[in-house]
Amino acid sequence: MKPKAFDYVRVDTLPALFVALQAHDDAKIIAGGQSLVPMMNFRVAQPEVLVDINGIEALRHIQRDGMRLRIGAMARYQDLIDSPQVRACLPLLVEALGHVGYPAIRNRGTLGGSVVHNDPSAEGGVALCCLGAELVVASATGERVVPIADFLVTTYLTDIAPHEVLTEIRIPVPEPRTGSAFREVAKRVGDFAIVNVAALVSVGANEEVSAVSLALGGVAETPVAIDVSRALLGRPLDATRATEAARLVDEATDPQDDNVAGGAYKRHLAGVLVKQALTAAYADATAMGA
């Protein structure tokens, strides 16, 4: 058998989960398992106790609540992609999650699990950084709300303690006339991205950019949002403005070599993809009409 032996606890409610986490200091929570089980099969991860939250129905919701969307930590990628609500108010998330792995991975993997895992080029993390998501982290003693940028500490490390669990992802619904685009380069469809970019661009009455949000994966220890508003705000977005935004991204990042790509190549990709994503998001916004 591939993984090291472990004890297994299945919980169906949050209170039962907190009891299990308090009873076992060395417990590891399993959600979709599409990152954790490979790590266990390689024995890179060797949890003594696995606490399975797949049965917690209360973590499955996908629900619009005023001007934000609330996503339960156990909502699976394919459920999000297929959700009429997500498709209607967060097309950026749908586009990004379509790049995650393969159909069989998306059928089981969860956005919540991916955020807690915190791969540097995770599509979900990049989209959440761009959308300005907040994460609800709960424990037996209460819950706290953490902005995504604070939650993603560094590669494979997030602001979550062993006795805590991510319960919900809260995403503000973008304003009207906000366009979006997601672009990525990977070696093959479904592979981990080398670099990916998410963009949201809002336009005003004169087609000028009124707000912009941009996030990248693969160029830093975690997905990161980068402020390019000073290159774009108040004017229509053209090739010159997009190039200036890409220059700001280049200044703000220092991609490192890894076993898939060199830092210089990632830097090049980031520039190309930022220009593509901003241009596409702007076109998407202006096509929405006043």
Next chain:
Amino acid sequence: MNEMTTNRISVKLTVNGTIYTRAVEPRLLLSDFLRNELGLTGTHVGCEHGKCGACTVMVDGRAVRACLMFAIQAEGASVETIEGLAAGADSLHPIQRAFIDCHGLQCGFCTPGMINSTRALLATNPVPTDQEIRQGLAGNICRCTGYVNIVKAVRQAAAEMRASETGEGA
């Protein structure tokens, strides 16, 4: 480091319409459970970390990687493997027939996973474009055929399944 001796846990699940109850170690992967506990060796084990797709099975109607799920997590689930697709060699499923007709397999190692991914694709998209077929099978690696004949097989299977559905409905 010593291996922990772990208590076995009872799991009850349906595989190809038959209910099975077994006591297994928590660390037993669904892929190994199907092969070693139930003798259903049509589910192939390749990379065992979710890349190759050879172990793709249907769990509650959705394609999943049997190597990225523990057998005990399939408690109460309905699993379909390649063995459940046809009653025998004389009554192959249209997808199986199409893979033979189009030379969509050589060594056959990837074929059960390819066919299960095809089932899942055609269940939600009965009229896929070539691009959609390629995306639907992107998670299944074949080292022999070069994919062209696999795509052709999926196209043929889709056409046959649509035709038989229309025939039944008429």
